[in-house]
Amino acid sequence: MNTNHKSDFRKLCMKRLRSTALYSKYYKNKIVVKNLKEFILKNEFQNILLYIPLDIEVDTKPLINILRKMKKNIYVPYMKGDSFKIVKYRLPLKKKKFGIYEPNNSFLNPSRIDIAIVPVVGIDALNKRIGYGKGMYDRFFYRLKYKPVIVFTQLILCKSKEILSDNYDIKADFIITG
Numbered sequence: 310m311n312t313n314h315k316s317d318f319r320k321l322c323m324k325r326l327r328s329t330a331l332y333s334k335y336y337k338n339k340i341v342v343k344n345l346k347e348f349i350l351k352n353e354f355q356n357i358l359l360y361i362p363l364d365i366e367v368d369t370k371p372l373i374n375i376l377r378k379m380k381k382n383i384y385v386p387y388m389k390g391d392s393f394k395i396v397k398y399r400l401p402l403k404k405k406k407f408g409i410y411e412p413n414n415s416f417l418n419p420s421r422i423d424i425a426i427v428p429v430v431g432i433d434a435l436n437k438r439i440g441y442g443k444g445m446y447d448r449f450f451y452r453l454k455y456k457p458v459i460v461f462t463q464l465i466l467c468k469s470k471e472i473l474s475d476n477y478d479i480k481a482d483f484i485i486t487g
């Protein structure tokens with residue numbers, strides 16, 4: 310229904326993100342990582358879903374390292390079919406589909422996650438996520454039996470004044486951008 314608007318807006322945001330990644334990533338990244346860290350520590354979240362970043366996303370690696378030193382449990386997506394499961398972050402990482410890095414598979418049951426830090430391409434007027442168009446995060450949260458706190462993050466805020474999302478698109482509880 311919103312397909313055309315959504316994909317045009319996605320293209321616009323991707324363009325802005327590529328340019329930000331080229332010209333002001335270092336500076337923006339520091340601010341966003343600091344704010345994510347403060348938010349996690351203030352709320353004493355222990356089990357955290359993060360992600361291994363692509364170039365145009367907030368570089369979460371410094372944050373992952375800090376949180377691991379503090380004995381927090383860090384999980385990241387492990388792609389599987391039309392969605393992903395979550396596995397504990399651990400080295401080595403391997404390059405997979407879409408150029409995304411992942412740890413090795415794990416058969417241990419993850420703890421219940423308290424907070425999910427989710428990369429976005431853009432956000433619509435309802436604070437719902439515009440991603441890369443594969444619906445993987447939508448399906449992941451739809452299938453999860455409980456609802457963690459959801460934080461959208463990105464180097465810059467690319468927000469539409471219009472409603473572009475569909476019913477299944479996930480919504481942010483908090484948004485942290487540069």
Ligand SMILES: Nc1nc2c(c(=O)[nH]1)N(C=O)[C@@H](CNc1ccc(C(=O)N[C@@H](CCC(=O)O)C(=O)O)cc1)CN2
Nearest residue numbers: 360361362363364365386393407409428441443445446
């Ligand atoms: N870092 C990260 N990991 C993630 C996601 C994500 O959005 N970011 N995912 C969220 O669903 C899942 C993977 N899904 C993805 C689906 C499509 C594309 C994609 O189309 N990428 C563009 C390249 C983007 C770029 O310019 O760097 C492409 O291949 O054209 C990426 C991830 C699980 N892991």
Ligand SMILES: Nc1ncnc2c1ncn2[C@@H]1O[C@H](COP(=O)(O)OP(=O)(O)OP(=O)(O)O)[C@@H](O)[C@H]1O
Nearest residue numbers: 438439440441442443444445446447448451477478
């Ligand atoms: N819960 C769901 N069950 C079945 N199909 C779904 C579900 N959620 C999303 N989809 C499908 O997945 C696709 C998601 O497209 P959409 O443009 O919303 O992706 P996106 O949220 O921007 O991308 P992503 O989450 O991968 O970054 C659509 O084709 C939609 O029909």
